[in-house]
Amino acid sequence: xxxxIGRALILLALLAASAGAVVAFATGRRYSVxxxxxxxxxxxxxxxxxxxxxxxxxxxxxxxxxxxxxxxxVGSLAxxxxxxxxxxxxxxxxxxxxxxxxxxxxxxxATRMMQQRHPELLPDAMGVWxxxxxxxxxxxxxxxxxxxxxxxxxxxxxxxxxxxxxxxxMMIHPPFLYLGYVGMTIPFGLAAAALLRGRLGQDFxxxxxxxxxxxxxxxxxxxxxxxxxxYEVLGxxxxxxxxxxxxxxxxxxxxATAALHSAILTERKGILKGWTTTLILATFxxxxxxxxxxxxxxxxxxxxxxxSAIGPTILVFLAVGLVFSVVLLAFxxxxxxxxxxxxxxxxxxGVFLLNNLMFVLFTFTVLIGTVFPLLVEASTGKQMSVGxxxxxxxxxxxxxxxxxxxxxxxxLPWGAANGEQVxxxxxxxxxxxxxxxxxxxxxxxxxxxxxxxxxxxxxxxQVTLGEMWLPLRQRMRGKGEAFxxxxxxxxxxxxxxxxxxxxxxxxxAVVIIAIAVSSTMGVSSEVQLRVGEVxxxxxxxxxxxxxxxxxxxHRRSLVATVxxxxxxxxxxTLKPAMNQYAREREPIGTPAVRTSLKEDLYLSxxxxxxxxxxxxxxxxxxxxxxxxxxxxxVMALGGLMALVPSRRRVEVIAPAGAAAVRPGxxxxxxx
Amino acid sequence: MNRRVLAVGLLxxxxxxGILVLNIGRDPHAFNSPMIGRPAPxxxxxxxxxxxxxxxxxxxGRPVVINFWATWCVPCYEEHAVLVAAAREAGDxxxxxxxxxxxxxxxxxxxxxxxxxxxxxxxxxxxxxAMAYGIYGVPETFFVDAQGRIAAKYxxxxxxxxxxxxxxxxxxxxx
Numbered sequence: 001x002x003x004x005i006g007r008a009l010i011l012l013a014l015l016a017a018s019a020g021a022v023v024a025f026a027t028g029r030r031y032s033v034x035x036x037x038x039x040x041x042x043x044x045x046x047x048x049x050x051x052x053x054x055x056x057x058x059x060x061x062x063x064x065x066x067x068x069x070x071x072x073x074v075g076s077l078a079x080x081x082x083x084x085x086x087x088x089x090x091x092x093x094x095x096x097x098x099x100x101x102x103x104x105x106x107x108x109x110a111t112r113m114m115q116q117r118h119p120e121l122l123p124d125a126m127g128v129w130x131x132x133x134x135x136x137x138x139x140x141x142x143x144x145x146x147x148x149x150x151x152x153x154x155x156x157x158x159x160x161x162x163x164x165x166x167x168x169x170m171m172i173h174p175p176f177l178y179l180g181y182v183g184m185t186i187p188f189g190l191a192a193a194a195l196l197r198g199r200l201g202q203d204f205x206x207x208x209x210x211x212x213x214x215x216x217x218x219x220x221x222x223x224x225x226x227x228x229x230x231y232e233v234l235g236x237x238x239x240x241x242x243x244x245x246x247x248x249x250x251x252x253x254x255x256a257t258a259a260l261h262s263a264i265l266t267e268r269k270g271i272l273k274g275w276t277t278t279l280i281l282a283t284f285x286x287x288x289x290x291x292x293x294x295x296x297x298x299x300x301x302x303x304x305x306x307x308s309a310i311g312p313t314i315l316v317f318l319a320v321g322l323v324f325s326v327v328l329l330a331f332x333x334x335x336x337x338x339x340x341x342x343x344x345x346x347x348x349x350g351v352f353l354l355n356n357l358m359f360v361l362f363t364f365t366v367l368i369g370t371v372f373p374l375l376v377e378a379s380t381g382k383q384m385s386v387g388x389x390x391x392x393x394x395x396x397x398x399x400x401x402x403x404x405x406x407x408x409x410x411x412l413p414w415g416a417a418n419g420e421q422v423x424x425x426x427x428x429x430x431x432x433x434x435x436x437x438x439x440x441x442x443x444x445x446x447x448x449x450x451x452x453x454x455x456x457x458x459x460x461x462q463v464t465l466g467e468m469w470l471p472l473r474q475r476m477r478g479k480g481e482a483f484x485x486x487x488x489x490x491x492x493x494x495x496x497x498x499x500x501x502x503x504x505x506x507x508x509a510v511v512i513i514a515i516a517v518s519s520t521m522g523v524s525s526e527v528q529l530r531v532g533e534v535x536x537x538x539x540x541x542x543x544x545x546x547x548x549x550x551x552x553x554h555r556r557s558l559v560a561t562v563x564x565x566x567x568x569x570x571x572x573t574l575k576p577a578m579n580q581y582a583r584e585r586e587p588i589g590t591p592a593v594r595t596s597l598k599e600d601l602y603l604s605x606x607x608x609x610x611x612x613x614x615x616x617x618x619x620x621x622x623x624x625x626x627x628x629x630x631x632x633x634v635m636a637l638g639g640l641m642a643l644v645p646s647r648r649r650v651e652v653i654a655p656a657g658a659a660a661v662r663p664g665x666x667x668x669x670x671x
Numbered sequence: 672m673n674r675r676v677l678a679v680g681l682l683x684x685x686x687x688x689g690i691l692v693l694n695i696g697r698d699p700h701a702f703n704s705p706m707i708g709r710p711a712p713x714x715x716x717x718x719x720x721x722x723x724x725x726x727x728x729x730x731x732g733r734p735v736v737i738n739f740w741a742t743w744c745v746p747c748y749e750e751h752a753v754l755v756a757a758a759r760e761a762g763d764x765x766x767x768x769x770x771x772x773x774x775x776x777x778x779x780x781x782x783x784x785x786x787x788x789x790x791x792x793x794x795x796x797x798x799x800x801a802m803a804y805g806i807y808g809v810p811e812t813f814f815v816d817a818q819g820r821i822a823a824k825y826x827x828x829x830x831x832x833x834x835x836x837x838x839x840x841x842x843x844x845x846x
Contacts, residue, residue, distance in 0.1 A: 104683045150748075152785055152786075154742060154743065154778070154782075155778075156740075156741040156743070157743060158744065274676075289687075291689065295728060311695055312695055313694060315688075315691055315692065318688070318691070322684040322687070323684065325680075326676075326677065326680030326681060326684055327677070329673070329676050329680060330672050330673050330674070330676045330677035330680060331672050331673075331678075332672050333676055334673050370692055371691075373685065374690050374691070374693070374694045375690050
């Protein structure tokens, strides 16, 4: 029964999405109220149908209904309830179903929020969204059916991929990733609508930026959560490996970040319209490329799902999307005429352009590094990997350059600046650069690139903090306001978007510094210990106390207890473990990490024998890794602050209907 | 129309699609298995439902199909019918063997009583046989020729054509 209802809901979703797309494009050319209303209702119908299908699947997973094929594949009576729930996205079919849920949610919310302010652009945008929705519903109805009926259901199932059961972060990372990935469909539809309509006004760029920023926040968190998960679970002591699938999530982030910057120029000066739309189209296409990478079996990584028939189907979708975007751009980009000119290259605008060039260069670098091995293999038949050296060699200078621009850009004034102004803007922050480099040197940093990163980071930090402080000081001096009042009025109410951008910058600067420091300043040692033996790593003294054999319903854990002390002070114990799951031959390690902002102590079991009392231990001291997680949270917070609509914008929404479409009104006051 | 945009766009997009299309059939897990051409690792395992233990060495002289499977593996259901039909058709000319991977005997017996069986199912109790064959996941199927060498290996659920093709490589069936 359950599988049949599930299949019916998916067919309903497919029907609603495809009908909605057809109606949108058929009636959208000449705006009709009736057509727009039908499109909206079909969009809502898709959201509801796919939402119910997801609810049904979660119910089947939690109640262990093994007559549903997906449950038979990933369910297990032994699994705790939270594992049953997250199994929704632990395997191929469920993850596509979950994709549908998120897409449905985005479409419903975006439609509701935009129908009054941009009614003329909404039908085209909805046509694109629903076409994408129809594709994913088609996957669920055909090549990746989660609701097949199993005629003679077994009493128990194998359980989800143990690697994914091993840590709570697995509950959080995938939803964030999907919210980021899938969310890029919304700006894609909006950009396509702008091209189709041949207009990208100031008000619409604002909406585009908002809908790009929201998934960008999720994607930023998802990438770092993924790294955090790898760090806490995989046990090799690092958080980033340039794995094809990590790259797949990083690529759209790069283009989206570039687009967020170029959109500022589009919004302020009416320039770079075609460029901004191109970046947004590229962002969406890169998310689909990433989906293809994880679902086709072409790339091998921790993330690869089992090979399946949907690889070619996604490839067709990707190819159609790519060709559609190129043709759309070629035919329509000239209709988006610029309203202004770029002006002086030595200005903030000029730096924005450089920043965009760097991001695009970064994108191509990572893309080539990811795809190149496939090319070599297709032509020579040899398996090869470009690997870390290539990526590190390219990413380090580009990352440093971006950090440099992050300092120089906001320091320079908008428009033309004379030599004196430029000197006054660019010279003082050198103090920050010198101070941070000196601090790093005093702590023993000798790696040239790390020192360069610290110098640029110090520069950017001083500029960023200065820009955050400046309006505050003006209010406090000029109007005689108290600090608290000035902060709330000046930063959180009036200039919030500007302030929020600097919060993101501050977080990003710390992230880049933390990456540089943690990847060059760590120490590690691998040792074989017997019970009672002692080893040292960094300032820490480690004593192997005992090894235990712990049986749990779904796994067996071999747990090492290691006592930690520093400078004679007892810091408690850490318990790295090796887990053996019932259905997997290879054991999976669970490292133990002692985190602080300054440094992490990271212990990972390489081999362990409780009977003989031996332990092979990988011990590392990783500086500043904790800062990385914290700074990402700061970036996300900054993004969220920028999302909250400003007061004046709220007032504009009030008049309903077409009357609200007055270009320029929805624009925020520029500081 | 902006020809420059079109040209640059196609220049990026077409090679990308091309590379991905060329690689679509590729399986990153299974590169030419190092096992192929080597003597098949020998084993002597107890058969489900009692009787003499089955020894691979004793089967020398005709092709053997060794299928690693489990009742908790959904793709294994799909191929079960294919294997049973092929085993019935081949009769004595080819020996089929099922090796149970990480599963318990009662569940397997229950499954076979409902789905039918046509060849011995062997219990690989300590998992040593699966280890010797380097099983990555189930189902995996090995085709051993009359001389006891591994002639072919198939990963994933077998369908009729794949089974027939691989059987020919092992010197059995009709080409």
